[in-house]
Amino acid sequence: MRRIQMTVDGRAHVAEVEPRLLLLHHLRENLGIGGVHTGCNTTSCGACTVHIDGESVKSCTVLAVQADGHEVTTVRGIMENGLWHPMQQAFHEAHGLQCGYCTPGMIMASISLLKENPDATEQEIREGLEGNLCRCTGYENIVKAVQLVQQHTNGQPA
């Protein structure tokens, strides 16, 4: 067992974990954050995407011990002042989800994408989300949701 400390969604958490525990399972099972979804568990689908120090990662392929001392953000921690994050709002408005299973990962990947490339073109948005699969194939509206955030940010009418 190894003692780790990380900030998750703004709160410090200390835990004793087995080194083999995946960050995904630590977040879901130890911290009860059901919004981090288990998908393929093979680094493919992106449903488990969270941020470490503000960058998107697949939590099924990170050991909890590797996140020791870092800041982890999940979909649960992105609301501000009781309001949805602009990306959540945009997924709602643009109907960027169907069954919703991929949505937390899509939202976290999309936030990371726009942070790195705020003016991403449609093509760059599609490529930037290549690590996230939507088995409802709802990609059109997901891309539109990301573009909606860009429009809001740039002060243009949606």
Added chain:
Amino acid sequence: MIPIAFDYEVAESVDHAIELLKENGDEAKLLAGGHSLLPIMKLRLATPTVLIDLGRIDDLNYVRDEGDHLAIGAMTRHCDMERDATLQEQCGLISYTASLVGDPQVRHRGTIGGSVSHGDAASDLPSALLALEANFVIKGSGGERTVAAGDFFEDYLQTTLAPDEVLTEIQVPKLNGAGWSYKKFNRRAQDWAVVGVAAVVERSNGSIGSARIGLTNMGSTPLRATAAESALSGADPSSVAEATSSADEGTSPSSDIAASSEYRRHLARVLSRRAVEEALSR
């Protein structure tokens, strides 16, 4: 999808990592970004009993201009190389190839040192490093040595790294006027390359001076397309198609769910032509 139990050690420095490797023998594995190692541990294809984490060694993440070449720290992540202005300007083949690895999440974690040390012939960066004739700096209990990329990869997932050695730096040449290209053929965005081809081409008075071609996923290690390189040497740019028709010579690619061996050979020829043509246009 859970690895077998293992002990976890944090290396505070390269020397500390070497000490830990010596203490733990063959059962230990170095952990860099973990994006090659953790997936195979989850499948229990790899079962190290000790992981030595290099992730806390901050001074292995860098790109430096060393005058005649560029030095890349082994823990430099794919996303760092993708964005690095020095690499983009002076060795675009590396920043571009890094941008094709996996997906953004993978590139936020995966490192060049991890990818090279893993020694997977299906990885993109090793064949680009072969075409660049890169050098690898390796530290171990016996001291430091520098190994040419061409001497590093030995067999399927086997490299020249001894059990107590750590790859610390990758040295790549400045491309100056040489053209470059990487052509990755895959079925879906985040897939491994069915075949990939890296090319570095130097021009000389309107002809091809020399060409170096690295092949991804055409055998148990990344390979050079030596026959095509010879045919291209001194050739007229109009003869690229003919010269690259031997790009698969001497290779023995596997057949799997993605492609037959024969199809891979076909891809190596076609992608070599496209890569050399693109390199000549740069």
